[in-house]
Amino acid sequence: MYEGPVQDLIDELGRLPGIGPKSAQRIAFHLLAAEAADVTRLQEVLQRVKEGVRFCEVCGNVSAEERCRICQDARRDPTVVCVVEEPKDVLAVERTREFRGRYHVLGGALDPLSGVGPDQLRIRELLARIGAEDVKEVILATDPNTEGEATATYLARMLRDFPGLTVTRLASGLPMGGDLEFADELTLGRALSGRRSL
Amino acid sequence: MFVRHLQVTDFRSWPHADLPLQRGPSVLVGPNGQGKTNLVEAVGYVATLGSHRVATDAPLVRHGASRAVVRTAVVNQDRELLVELEITPGKANRARLNRAPVPRPRDVLGILRTVLFAPEDLALVRGDPGERRRFLDELLVLRAPRFAGVRADYDRVLKQRSALLKTAGSARRAGSGGDIRTLDVWDGHLARHGAQLLAARLDLVADLAPHVAAAYAGVAPESRPVRVTYRSTLGGSLPEGYGEPGGPRASVEELEAALLAELYEVRQQELERGVCLVGPHRDELELVLGDILARGYASHGESWSFALALRLGSFELLKGDGGEPVLVLDDVFAELDHRRRRRLAEVAATAEQVLVTAAVAEDVPDELDGARYEVRDGEVSRVR
Numbered sequence: 001m002y003e004g005p006v007q008d009l010i011d012e013l014g015r016l017p018g019i020g021p022k023s024a025q026r027i028a029f030h031l032l033a034a035e036a037a038d039v040t041r042l043q044e045v046l047q048r049v050k051e052g053v054r055f056c057e058v059c060g061n062v063s064a065e066e067r068c069r070i071c072q073d074a075r076r077d078p079t080v081v082c083v084v085e086e087p088k089d090v091l092a093v094e095r096t097r098e099f100r101g102r103y104h105v106l107g108g109a110l111d112p113l114s115g116v117g118p119d120q121l122r123i124r125e126l127l128a129r130i131g132a133e134d135v136k137e138v139i140l141a142t143d144p145n146t147e148g149e150a151t152a153t154y155l156a157r158m159l160r161d162f163p164g165l166t167v168t169r170l171a172s173g174l175p176m177g178g179d180l181e182f183a184d185e186l187t188l189g190r191a192l193s194g195r196r197s198l
Numbered sequence: 199m200f201v202r203h204l205q206v207t208d209f210r211s212w213p214h215a216d217l218p219l220q221r222g223p224s225v226l227v228g229p230n231g232q233g234k235t236n237l238v239e240a241v242g243y244v245a246t247l248g249s250h251r252v253a254t255d256a257p258l259v260r261h262g263a264s265r266a267v268v269r270t271a272v273v274n275q276d277r278e279l280l281v282e283l284e285i286t287p288g289k290a291n292r293a294r295l296n297r298a299p300v301p302r303p304r305d306v307l308g309i310l311r312t313v314l315f316a317p318e319d320l321a322l323v324r325g326d327p328g329e330r331r332r333f334l335d336e337l338l339v340l341r342a343p344r345f346a347g348v349r350a351d352y353d354r355v356l357k358q359r360s361a362l363l364k365t366a367g368s369a370r371r372a373g374s375g376g377d378i379r380t381l382d383v384w385d386g387h388l389a390r391h392g393a394q395l396l397a398a399r400l401d402l403v404a405d406l407a408p409h410v411a412a413a414y415a416g417v418a419p420e421s422r423p424v425r426v427t428y429r430s431t432l433g434g435s436l437p438e439g440y441g442e443p444g445g446p447r448a449s450v451e452e453l454e455a456a457l458l459a460e461l462y463e464v465r466q467q468e469l470e471r472g473v474c475l476v477g478p479h480r481d482e483l484e485l486v487l488g489d490i491l492a493r494g495y496a497s498h499g500e501s502w503s504f505a506l507a508l509r510l511g512s513f514e515l516l517k518g519d520g521g522e523p524v525l526v527l528d529d530v531f532a533e534l535d536h537r538r539r540r541r542l543a544e545v546a547a548t549a550e551q552v553l554v555t556a557a558v559a560e561d562v563p564d565e566l567d568g569a570r571y572e573v574r575d576g577e578v579s580r581v582r
Contacts, residue, residue: 110380112362117377146354146387154383184305185344 006032058129060105060122062087070102077101079136083126083155085109085143093141101139104129109147110154118154126155130162137166144172199311199521200551201241202278203271208263209285210236217578223546223568225554232573234555238314238526240268241553244281245312246336247291247303247346250528256287272310274521281306308343311521313513315542316528319505323485323492330483334399337406337512341519345398352391352478359384360474367472378469385461392477393454396430399478400441400448403428407443410511417510417541418503422488426508429482431475432456502533510545525549531561539563 001007006028014024031039055061056068063069070076070090080101084090090103106121118124130138140155142148152169159167173191174183183191204217211233226234235251239258242250249258259266265286272279282294283303293303300306321329338345359381366378407426414424428441435456439445460476461468468475485492485504492504516523525546531539531554543563546552556562559570570582 110358110383112358112365112380112384115365117362118379119377146351146358150355150358150380150383150387153386154380157383184347186347 055105059103060107060125061090061103075100079134080139081126081130081135081137082139082141084141085148085151089141101137106142106151109142109151111147121151123155123158127158130159130165135165137168140167140169144170199272199274199524201270201310201524201553202273203269204237204241205269206237206240207267208260209240209266209268210258210260212236212576213260213263215578217571218580219551219553220569221551223552223554223566225556225559225562225566225568225570226573226578227556227559227562227570228573230557232575234557234573235316235528237573237578238528238553238555241270241310241524242312242314242526243285244268244270244272244283244306245310245340245524247283247307248336250314250316250318254287255285255291258285259287270310274309279309281309304343304346307339307346311340311516311523312526313509313516313523314526314528315506315509315530316526317530317533319509320501322508323496323501323504324494327482330485331479331481333508334402334483335395337515338398338402340516340523341402342398345395348391348394348398352388352395355384355387355391356474356477356479359388363468363474364472367469370469381465385458388474388477389454389457389461392457393450395478396432396453396457396481397448397450399481400428400430403441403483404443404445406511406515409514410507413510413514413545414503414507416545417506417538418500421500421503424488424492424504424507425486427484427486429484431477431480432460435460499535503538506530506534506538506542510542513545513549522550525552527552527554529555529557531556531563532558540565 002010009028009031010021010024013019013027014021016024019027031042053062053064054066056063056071057066058071059068061068061070065072077100080099081104082093082099082101083104083106084093085106085108087105090105093099093103104122104126106123106126108116108121110116110118110121129135138155138159140152142151142155156167156169159165171194173187173194174180180188200221201219204215204219206212206215209215215233215237217237226237228234239249239251242248243258249255252258265284267282267284269280269282272281280294280296282297283306284292284294286292291303293300293306295306295309322333335345335349339349362378362381362384366381369377403426410426411424414421430436430441432453437446437449437452437456440448457476464475474480485508487496487500487504492501496504513523513525527542527546530542534542539561540563543565546554547565552566552568554562554566569580571578572581
């Protein structure tokens, strides 16, 4: 245990995701030794992120303005909406440069253990959006784990009743550059059931 | 298959131990509390990623150390594989196969297969149904490692669904309705994963039952005959003959439909009680002695014989699948009478490798006279 403010800093840093006690200690001492200007800059950025960052009123992604860059971009196809759990998933899909539609960020997945139900997610907003805009396809891109799959199933049921709307789910299967012999049975089984004709 | 080399670091009482092994019987002898069982426990851990003595990993790490390491060289059909496990309580364990890290520890399941018989096995007969479900699931994973994943997925869905029932249930009792809009979704996922687990267990019991009955008859020929049957929460809606030797193989689709129907049936009850009432997590492996349940009725001797028969039956089953398992007999000879000792030794002598621990060398039958190691004062040394 260190004394006073240093220990406070270590404790606070240790609460961040992915940072254990040792990393927290290293960062704390790094900050202690850093130039005052560097620390001030970090302080300002932290402040700004809490005060200045907003969530896009359409898709729920992090944004500097009322609408995010993607929702403002007229070249993006408004008829295709990709539904993801978190803003960082938007970035992941964007990196592919394959997708030219728009997004909808749910803000998580169904997780009764943590008290997250449909009302805690931006599902009502999604339904309103599909009703109001001319959306032809919804791509469900939630994580392929227990909670993500349950969320996708739930959304698929909710979206069934929109006439003319296609609902798709991201394919899951073998990684590119992978070896068939090293794939686990679950992944390989899914890849088989989701096979496509050539 | 056999374990050619076992090495542990900071595992239980051992700061370090190095034990070269070979085919055939190996007997570890030493006074109580010297760490004999700890060594065979490490072998069992590599096969099942769990201990036969404790439910959590924390006690496996030597007091004062932060992590334990178990290394085994496993020879299977003349091919040697090196499996290393790093056990760090509170964090994800790590595994390496032939010195290369694997994504998840469960990827090394199936490389070493063991059947371990220990005094704790009395709980299989006398303990809660959970003990017997765990026995089935462990055997299932030994036969087909894929089921470790199925089991994990099922447990996760079960936890989520139970949490939903609990909050919805208490909201209902408070008169505010309770949000069950997503319950159908969780029902669907529970039925899907549950049906896979249930089908696999039913097939397993159908395959295992004749081996257990035969093993019991061999161990205790004067006793009433025994049988093992699987009792599902689906009860009567389970298709005819499922889980019986020679019966039809269970169909996952049929079971999924049956589970869904049953969940629908009991929904009101589940909401009132706030718990998940249907599914493989509430099933039971019934051990029947004559025509009564062994649990609560079997004598001490009969319980021991039944526990032994379950393990010997598992051994025969795995042997029949190919890839003969390593047999581990932890401190059991002292508990058995002369005839059961002989019977166990006869079966054990047919195994490719048997690891035996005993406090007194005289307890071990002559059939298992092979390599002998003395375990004393933190040292293990070969004496014969």
